[in-house]
Amino acid sequence: MEPNSFDAEAVFQRAMTAYQAGQLVEAEQLLRIILVEIPTHDGIMTTLGGVLLASGQIATSIELLQEAIQLNAANPDAYLNLGIAFQQSGNTPQAIAAIQQASQLAPQRPDIAYNLANVLLETQQFTEAIQVLHAIIEQQPDFLQAYDTLGAVYHYLQKTDIAQQTYEQALLIEPNDLKLLTTLGNLLADTGQTAAATTMFQRTIEAHPDHFLGYALMGKFYLDLGKNNEGLATLEKAYSLHPGDLNVNILLGNANNELGRTDQAEQFYRQALDISPDDPGALSNFRRLMSSKIPYWHFEMLADSERNNAYQAAIEKAVTPATRVLDIGTGSGLLSMMAARAGAERIVACEMNERLAATADEIIALNGYDQQIDLFSKKSTQLKVGKEVKEKVDLIISEILDVGAFGEGVLPSIRHAVQNLAKPEVKLIPAGLQLFGQLIEIPFRSRIAPVKEIAGFDLSPFEQFRISDEYFRIILKAENYQVLSPVIPLMKVDFYKLPPAYPDDRPMETFHEFSIEHNGSLQALVFWFDLQLDDDIIVSSRPEGELEHWGQALFCFPQHPEVKKGDKVRVKMLQSDMMIRFRLMV
Template sequence: MATVGEALALAVEHHGAGRFAEAGELYRRILDAVPGQPLALHYLGVLHAQCGRAERAVVLIRRAVAVDPAVADSHANLAGALRACGRAAEAVAPLARAARLAGTDARRWSELGVALRGTGEAAGARRALAAAVALDPAEPQTWHTLGLAAEESGDRRAAADAHARAGALDPGLLSSRLAEAGLRAGLGQAERAERVLDALIADAPDLAPARFNRAALLQDRGRRSAAEAGFRAALCLDPADADAWHALAGLDREAVRLARAVARCRRALVLRPLFEAARLDLRFLMSRDVPAWHFTMLADEVRNDAYRRAIEKAVTPGCRVLEIGTGAGLLALFAARAGAGEVHTCEVSAALAAVARGVVADNGYADRITVHHKRSADLRPGIDLPGRADVLVSEILDAGLLGEGHAPSVRHAVAELLKPGGRVIPAAATVHLVAIEAPAAAATQPIRTVCGFDLSRLEAYRNPSYAALSLTDLPHRRLTDAVPVARIDLADPPLPGPMGRAVLTAGAAGTVHAVAFWYDLHVDAEITVSTGPDGGCRHWLQAVQFLEAPVTVTAGQALAAEMRYVAGRLTVSVA
C-alpha cells in the first residue's frame, strides 16, 4: 500500500499533467486518511481554483495555512483565489505574509506591490516594489509598475526614473518609454523628453501615441508648424484619435482658421461624444459667430411681446412678409404663425442663417419661411422673392438707434422690395437726451495718464461714437431732465444731416462729462417700448457720448444740444 507521500507525489504528477480528475481523487483520498494534511489541502484548493471554483479553493487553502502557516506558496495561492472571488482587498494580507516568508524572492514582493497598487495604496505599493527591484534589478515589468505607483503617489521624478530603467532593460516596453517622456515634459525636461520620443519613434515608427506626444511637446515649445505635422502623422496612423483632432483644432484656433477648428472639434466629438474639452472649445468657437447680445435680445420679454403684437396686427392671411436681420428666426416665426402666406428673411451671418433654417424646420414652418444668407440690398424681386412684400419687419437697432445700419437697409427695402403703402415695423422712434456728470468714467475719456504712465497712444483705437452702457450701473448724476431731441421716421429713414435740437437746463451746478440718450420705439402707431433706464427692455442699453471737453454749469444754465446723423451713427454736440 502506498504511503501518503507516494500518493501525494502521484497526485501532483497527475495535477501537473493536466489530469485534474485523477489528481482530485487522490487528494481527497489522502485527506480522508489524513484530514489535516496541509499539502493535500493546498493542492486541492489550487485545483479547485483552476477549475473555476474559487470560493471552495479559499476554504481549502485557508485550512492548509491554518495547519502550516510557514509556506509562502500557500499564502500566495490563497491571495489568488481571493482575487478570483472578487475579494482583492482581502488578498493583500496573505500576499504580505507570502513576501515576508519568501524573504529574497523578488516575485513575491512584486506581487504584493501590484496588489497594493490595485487597492489604491500607492505608498505601500512603492515600498513593496522597491524591495522587489532591490532583489532583482533586471526585471523591467517591476520597474514599470514601480513607475506607475510612484506617479500615483505624486513623485513624478521617481516615476520617470523607474520608467527609464524599465525602458532601458526592455526597449520593447513601449508604455514605459511613453510614460517617461510624458513625465520628463511635466518636470520641465523638454529636451530630454523629446530625445526619448525621438528614440521611441525610431524604434516604433507606427506607434501613434508617440507621434502625438511628440507633437504636443513641440506645441508646448511654440513650434506650431512641426506640431501640426506631428498631429497629422499621428492621425495617419490612427484616424480615430479624438485627442489629435482636438489638438489640430487648437492650432487652427491660434491661427484664426476658425471654420477648420470647428470642423475638427466636431470630428473629435463624433469619435468621442463625451469629450468635454472638445465640446467646450466647440461652443467657444461657435460663440464667436453669434454675438452675445442675441441671447439677451431673445430674453427681452417686453421687446418680444411688442414685436409679436405689432406683427399680428399687420399680417393679413396669405400676405408676403420680408424681414431684415433673421437672427434666430423669432420675428419670422411670429409672422408665419400670424397667417402670412410666405415669409422671406435675410441674414448676413452664415452661422445664424444655418441656425435659423434649423429653428424654422424644428417649428414646422419650413414650407412658409425662406431664410436667405444675403444682405437685404442683394435680394432680387422675381428671383429671391416672387414679388414685393406687403409687410417689412426689421430689428437692426442698437443702443443709439441707427448704429446697426438700419437707415440704408430699410431705405433700400422700402424703395425696391416693399409694395407702395406696405406696412413697416418698427414705424418710428423718439430720442430723449440728458446731460450727466460721471467723473470716474470720464477719467479715461480720453485716455491720457493711468497710474502715472502715459497710455495716450491707445486713444486712437477708441470707437469715436457713443458707448452702449447701462445708466443703472454707471455711477453718474443727472444734471438736467431728459428731453426729447428728435423724432425719426423709421419707415422713411433719414439721410445724413441734422436730426433735431433741444435745450438742456441744468437743475444743479456741476460738470457735464457726457450726454446720454435713449429712445421710445414706436413699433406701430399704438405699441411703444422704451430703451431708457426705466423702460423695462432688457436688451437695449443706453447710448453714452462723452464730450471732448467737460462743461461746467451752474443751476439754471441752459445748454444747446444738437443731434446729427453722421457716418451711420447719431451724434450729439453741446454748446
C-alpha cells in the first residue's frame, strides 16, 4: 500500500475480511474509502471491481476495471476480472480477449489460464480449451481443477477413454479426492465397466466413510444393475448420514417402488418434495407412483398390424445372411424374431424389465429361434463388445418410443449403441423421426389440467394425483376438440446424426409460431411423429396414420387465453433427451 495519512493497509484488511465473509456492501464501502485517499491505485480499483462483480453490479464493475487498466496496462488481475465481468454480461468475445491479455501478462498463473479455458468452453471452442487445460497441467501438475474440467470435456466429446485416463492421472496426485473418485466412478458405470465402477465406489466409501455421497452413488449403481436390495441397503446408509439430500430421498423412493414397497416409496418421494417442492424428478416419480397406471400399451402395440408390417418390411430389406443385429428393448421379442426369420446371422436382444425378458425368452424358444437370438435382461448401455455382444453389429433395431417419441429413452440408447456396440457403417431401424404439432381447444381434457373447481367445489388437492407439466396419450379422433391452427413441423431428428444430449434441467429451447385460423380458447398442443424406418418406409402416429396404437400426445397449458383468427401465437418447446414440454409465450 502507498503511505497515507490513514492506515490504508488496515482498512484494506478489514475490506478483505468482509469480502471473504460475504459482506459485500461493507467490503465495497471500505474499498471506496481507500480510493478517496488513493484515487489512482489500480490495485484497489481491481479489488473493488471484483467485489462489485460479486454483488451483481456488472456494468459498474466493467467501468472501474477499465479505468484500472488505463492506469496500469500491465495489471493482469484487472484484465482477468474484466474478462469475468464481460463473460457474465454475455459478451464472450471481449471476455476471451481480456482474459487472454491477462494470461499474456502473467503466463505463470494457472488460475488465469483456467478462467480462459472455461470461457472458451462456453463458446464450444473445445480444441482451444483442451490445449489451455493441457498447458495448465504441464505447468502445474497438481492443479486438480484442470484435470476435472479436462476430463469433463473429453466425456462430453464422447472420448470416454481419454476422460478416464485424465481422471486416473489426477487420482495419482490426490488419491482420496472425493469429486475425482465419484466422477470416475460414474464414468466407469456409464461405460459399462461394472467391476471397475464397483471398485471405485467402494474406494470412495473407504476414503470417506462418513460422507453420504459414496454410499448414494453406490446405491444408485446397484439400482441401475437391478440389484434393488443391495441398492436399498446402501442408500439407507447414505440417508443415515444425510437425510436432507434430495437425490438420496428420490433414489430411496425408486428402490422401494421397485421392490413393491409403495408406502415407503411414497414417504421418500414426499420427503424429497419437502426438500425441493418444484424438483421435476421428485414430482414426476411421486405422481407416477400415485397414478399407478397399468401399461396396457404393450398389448395395443402387438395388435398394431400396420406397425408390424412396416417393421417387417424394413427388417427384410436390411438383413442379409451375414447381418448381426442388436434389438434394443425387445419387449415380447417380436422384432428379434422378424430379424431371425429374415435370415440374420445373429441377434442380440436386450430388455431391462426382468419379467418381460423372461417371457420374451420363452416366446423365442417356443418359436424355434433360441439358437439365433441371445437375450439379456439388461439395458443396452450395459452390454459390452466381446461379452454379450460377441462382435460389433451391422443393424440396430429399436422401438423405444412413447407417444411423444422420446420418453422411453430412444435418443441416449441409440447414441450409446452406435458409438459403442456397432460397426461404423451400421444401419438403423428406425432411421429418424419428425414431430408435428397443432394448437387446439379441448374442453373436456383442459378442465382437469390442472384440477381446480369442479361442480362448484374446490378440488385442487386432487391435483397431486395428476402427472403435471407432461404430455399424455389421447386418441384425438375420439375427442371433442376444435382446431385452432394448422399443423406445423416441430423438429426433425436423424438417428444417424443425433444431437448432443440435453438433460431435463437444461433442455434445448426452440420457438415456433402458430397462425390462428379459428377463434377459441387456446387450451392445449397436440403432437405426433412420422417414423422413418428407412429411406422408403415412413409410418405415422398422426390421427389418421398407420400407427394406430400410439395415439397422439397432448400437452395442456395451465392458462387458456382466448385467441382470434389472424393471431400469431409463439410457443417455446423445451426438449431434453427424455422429455418434451411447451410454454405459451403470451
